[in-house]
Amino acid sequence: MALSVIFMGTPDFSVPTLTALHAAGHALTCVYTQPPRPAGRGMAERPSPVQRTAQALGIPVRSPTRLRGQDEQQAFAALQADVAVVVAYGLLLPQPVLDAPRYGALNGHASLLPRWRGAAPIQRAIEAGDEQTGVMIMRMEAGLDTGPVGVTRTLPIQETDTAGMLHDALAQQTADAMVEALALLEQGDLAFETQSQIAARTGREPVYARKIDKSEARLDFTASGRSVARRINAFSPFPGAWAEVGPDVDRLKFLRAEPAQGSGAPGTLLDDRLTIACGEGAVRILELQRQGGRPLPAQDFLRGQPLRPGTRLS
Template identity: 45%
Template sequence: MRIVFAGTPEFSVPCLAACRASGAEVVAVYTQPDRPAGRGRKLTPSPVKQAALEAHIPVEQPESLKDAAARDRLAGYAPDLMVVVAYGLILPRRVLAIPHLGCWNVHASLLPRWRGAAPIQRAILAGDSESGVDLMQMEAGLDTGPVLLERRTSIHADDTGGSLHDRLSHLGAEVLAEGLRRVLAGEKLTATPQPEAGVTYAHKLDKAEARLDFGRPARELERQVRAFDPWPVAEGDIANETLRVWSARALDLDHHATPGSVLAAGRDGIDIACGAGALRITALQRAGGKRIGAVDYLNARPDLRPAR
């Protein structure tokens, strides 16, 4: 089997490794063009490109797959299957029709819930108890295709966007490996259409969403902090200073204080009044500084400590 792999971020790299380990031949890797990154804004290859170059696999980086020349180049690789994992470009119908087995997509949600760009963070924000990965046969619609295989995982109370991302990345590689093993053994996978009920969309993250509104319930803010770790990182105005909040937990605390005011500050953290309950902040970051624990922050802000 000849596979063309399409992916860009770190999430996709284990799936590329699964393709290579399957016994199929990865004849080309498609990934986003190099983008500026870091303080120097130097053009940087994607994690998938780096992995492909290390494996001596040809790399293609078209800006789009809509023009005929790009489609002809893809067809020239004569792929039996195209595997797409967080590629970042839309595949037109004519591209989907090039491999005779079509195109598979590894998607980080339990479809039809959280179709779209940011399913991992949206699941945490919504308070979902479960997530997973679906191996899907691609159609022209956005994540609308029938599901071939699925893996599930619980969302833990301390999961962050980063920890759930890493777990789903490896689950995605597992479900893809199973699909490839079965097809290479001659099996035809059953494609189960997605139900019409329960469709939700995971819109792309916006930095503005990271602002903490202490007028909201503490439980919602805790999920916001967890979902936006490691990006874009929650931030709020606390004790007359704008801080990035890396770690926090909700407290079921009755109070009559103004939302955003400091209720308590000590070894366990900084308790901020919310519209319902309180948010205990345990790790934060000052402007221009690094991530520190609440105790270290309080050492620099003795005015927040209770009078002895």
């Protein structure tokens, strides 16, 4: 028997889960999403990816600016849902909202909890050099990403994986894991493990994945080549790690990189393959972008703008 589901999500990351639950035959009684935001050159209000998808599927949509008012909470409870499914919604859920559905609220989170609670788990996992990431379906509590976990999927992080690449893979993993979680919930077989139990079993300690700030995006080549490559990959596509080059101070945004062998003054271009010396070792740029240009593989970029060995970047 299908469950009655309220879906709560906003960005592209949430869409695969919404469509997967619809395809699985669950009764999606309502979709909650962030209100339309001004976007584009004309700054016209643009509905969220989740709202556009829900409307295409014929699902009613609500977009309150907050859920703390009694009227909003009563309207939510009146839906009499079996469960709320939350994937990157963007609003805090007060306790009356968490308590309203019969089975509470399940959240799809893109990290291996308790590591990387918070706003930017994908980026921080890459930046820290984690060997794997994944998604967890947890029962929501009042605390930030602290609830017990019911379903886990893991994904290895390759050396040149970017946040954008992992975003897309984890979005689909979240959809698959949530469909599994609801199937287990229907059968009465969805069992949970506390995050303290997970920490004791795996050795993973709680770490907060703070939001990415644009001020972090300027590269410091005095760091090791491995850490520079990780930062480039973690900040791709947004906000994009960058450095300046040449007498005209051309800003280059680096979108994909790998550690490399080499030595020299930090920030010095070592060869014609975009290998840049770092404080320890070097970094090789695999994809980059000029201001106002489009992303290009390094070899294509160099055909249009050769950079000579010895060029300094800062």
